[in-house]
Amino acid sequence: MGEILLPLLILCPLVASMIISVSAGRVGTCAIGAIACVGVGLSAILGIILSVMLLSGPAAGVLPVVLWRWIHVAGFSADIALTLDRVSMVMVLVVTVVGLLIHVYAVGYMREDPGIARFFSCMTLFVAAMLVLVLASDLLCLFIGWEGVGLCSYLLIGFWYDDPANTAAARKAFYMTRMGDAALLCGLLLLATAAGSLHIGAVLAAVADGQVAPSGVNVAALFILVGALAKSAQVPFQTWLPDAMAGPTPTSALIHAATMVTAGVYLIARLHDLFAMAAPVMALTAVLGTLTLLMAACTAMVQSDLKRILAWSTISQLGYMFLALGCGVWQAALFHLMTHAFFKALLFLTAGAVIMRAGHEQDIFRLGGLRHAMPGLTAAFVVGASALAGLPLVTAGFYSKEMILSGVWHVHFGLTREWTLSGHPLWGMALLGAFLTALYIFRCVFIVFCGKPGTVATGRTSRLMGIPLGCLCFLSLCGGVIEMPDTLPPLHLFTALLDPKTPLSHADEPVWLVLAGALAPLAGLGVARVLWGRAAPVMREIPGQAAITRLARAGWGMDALYDLVFVQPFRLLTWLAHHDILDQAITGTGRMTRAISGRVFRARAGFLDKLAVWGTRARGWAGHLLGRLDNGRVRWYAAWIAGGLCAGLAMAVLS
Known part of the structure; x- marks a missing residue:
């Protein structure tokens, strides 16, 4: 049964994409939206059925399917094969369920757009490519899905291609992620050379058995990390994600919540046994994740565009996931990936509805007092903001973020036999990031929905857009109670689901550790309430030096650096080639x-x-002179002879 249902899980959105592409211009808007929702909805239903089948079997059971043998040569083999295990099951449910809610919302959001067929064709293809990525049991097959989501992101970010800024943003995302893809391919080639196969199980077994040298493991893990950093927009590849807001809001929700940016997190979690053998790369992953979460949170503090604030918050939350991966608590990274998909999709979809009703105004300082005109959207955005901030006990974000903080506190990085680093400094910076997260997101809430009225809201939010928001509100509030810290009623359903044999638990976790994680977002909420939550706000912009503020708004100069190092030399070469x-x-x-x-x-x-x-004249002069000398007078001849004799005798005497 699983051999039939597992390929159908991918074929449903893929066939829907093909039908929409072929029938573009021949069917109505409602039919196009229905085909897309049915394709993704069937995939979600099949994902639930396959999950039940998997969980009802043995604890370590998997559902493998080999579709066809692809490459079989001496010393190397690769297959187009799918495998559903407990890790990929979580990703399948997140991609299909959240993707379905986004598609339903998009039917109402894009109903007036003339390119709706092209939009839904790319959206369903996006879901199919992401499913290939998460279900592939061979890294080469995974790379096909990896490239597929990159292509779909390019098409969707540049969907409104009439604006040159949108096409520039699409090219930027494509170029940045291609750099990571090249590094990932190098890592896969190293593993293929050492293991003779790119089947995930074979690669991990070869690493565990010592077939790959430690230096080879470190280099391969480093290349794979670069690919994951680029796909998930981590330092130093974070510049493409804020510009990806050029696409329609459902695209932003799909990219930021359920699909593309989570691919890097999933890849490292899938290969966690490989990264566990590369301690320096693990430490680098944790450091880069910490740096990203703080940098992105500080950047979100000074942004004025509503969607860009949410984009920088995505980068920051992905930093938490990479911090967890670097600390070895990959279960916490996947748990936060799941809860983040709920509340970030909710925030983006709610922001899209607010922007639509506010006349496509995205500047938070031109919005204001919208809680009276949009009470339902206000409630949905507050729920999403609370989950993003991780308000204790009542939101899913609290439990996933607390799981990460707890794992970081207990970790120690054994870089060498004599040199061990504690995770306590990283925990402190992650806690600071939690405070900043609550501060910038509730700054956005108070400015947009409270205070003096700004832009006049018009229209109503359609039911097709409201139903997904309600479902995501429920998931953002209750989706995290399946994993709770031991200081609360201990519940570890999520980690037991991922690995029933060794569920993640910290029975010796001090109570103050959980209290610190709970008080940090509350402190951020309190400060935001004091600064922006009053009728007369204490401040409008974040104070500070103008140069620093401009630098933060510009993403700390990374765009300028890339422009100087890569873009301008490339343009020079292009100009030289053109001329x-x-x-x-x-x-x-x-x-x-x-x-x-x-x-x-x-x-x-x-x-x-x-x-x-001159020669002719000299010859004439010489002839004339000789003529004057040869005149036939004996006395002249005797004088010349005497003169010559005297000159000869003088020379003889002098010598």
Whole structure:
């Protein structure tokens, strides 16, 4: 049964994408939306059925399907094969369920857009590619899905291609992620060379058995980490994700919540046994994750565009996931990935509805007092903001973030036999990030929905857009109670689901650790309430030096750095190639040589002519002189002979 249902899980959205592409312009808007929702909905139903089948079997059971044998040569083999295990099951449910809610919302959001067929064709293809990525049991097959989500993101970010800024944002995302893809491919080639296969089980077994040298493990893990960093927009590849807001809001929700940016997290979680053998790479992952979460949180503090605030918050939350992966608590990273998909999809979809009703105004300082005109959207956004901030006990974000903080506190990085680093400093910075998260998201809440009225709201939110928001509100509030810290009523359903044999638990966790994680977002909420929650806000913009503020708004100069190091040299090479400077240099050299040769020829000809004239005149003068001397007078001859004799005798005497 599973051998039939598992391929159908991918085929449903893929076939829906093909039908929409072929029937574009021949069916109505409602039919296009229905086809897309049915395709993703069937995939969600099949995912639930397959999950029940998997959980009802043995604890370590999997559902493998080999579709066809792809590459089989001496020393290497690769198959197009799918495997559903407990890790991929979580991702399948997140992608299909959240993807279905986003598609339903998009039917109402995009109903007036003339390119709706192209939009839903790319959206369903996006879901299919992500399912290939998470279900692939071979890393080469996974790379196909990896490239597929990159292509779909390019098409969706540049969906409104009439605006050059949108196409520039799409190209930027494509180029940045391609750099990571090249690094990932290098890592896969190293593993293929050492293990003789890219089947995930075979690769991990080869690493565990020592078939891959420690240096090879470190280098391969580093290359794979670079690929994951680029796909998940982590430092130093974070610049493409804020510009990805150029696409429609459902696209932003799909990219940021359920699909593309989570691919890097999933890849490292899937290969956690490989990364566990590369301690320096693990430490680097944790440090980069911490740096990203703080940098992105500080950047979100000074943004004024509503969608860009949410984009930077996505980068920050992905930093938490990479911090957890670097600390070895990959279960916490996947748990936060799941809860983040709920509340980030809710925030983006609610923001899209607010922007639509506010006349497509995205500047938070031009919005205000919208709680009276949009009470339902206000409640949905507050729920999503609370979950993002991790308000204790009542939101899913609290439990997943607390799981990460607890794992970071207990970790120790054994870089060498003598050198061990504690995770306590990283825990402190992650706690600071939790405070900043609550501060910037409730700054957004108070400015947009409270205070003096700004932009006048019009229209109503359709039911097709409201139903997904209600479902996501429930998931954002209750989706985290399946995993609770031991200081509360201990419940570890999520970790037991991922690994029934060794569920993650910290029975010795101090109570103050949970209290610190609970008080940090509450402190951020309190400060935001004091600064922006009053009728007369204490401040409008974040104070500070103008240069620092501009630098933070510009993403700390990373765009300028990339422009200087990569873009401008590339443009110079393009200009040189376009104007064919080499050919012009060769042609110019030839012209100059011909001109110099002509000048030399003319100068030589003139000199020889003058030399001939001078020679003729000298010959005439000499003849005339000889004629004067040879005059037939004996006395002159005797005088010349005497003079010559005297000169000869004088020379003889002097010598």
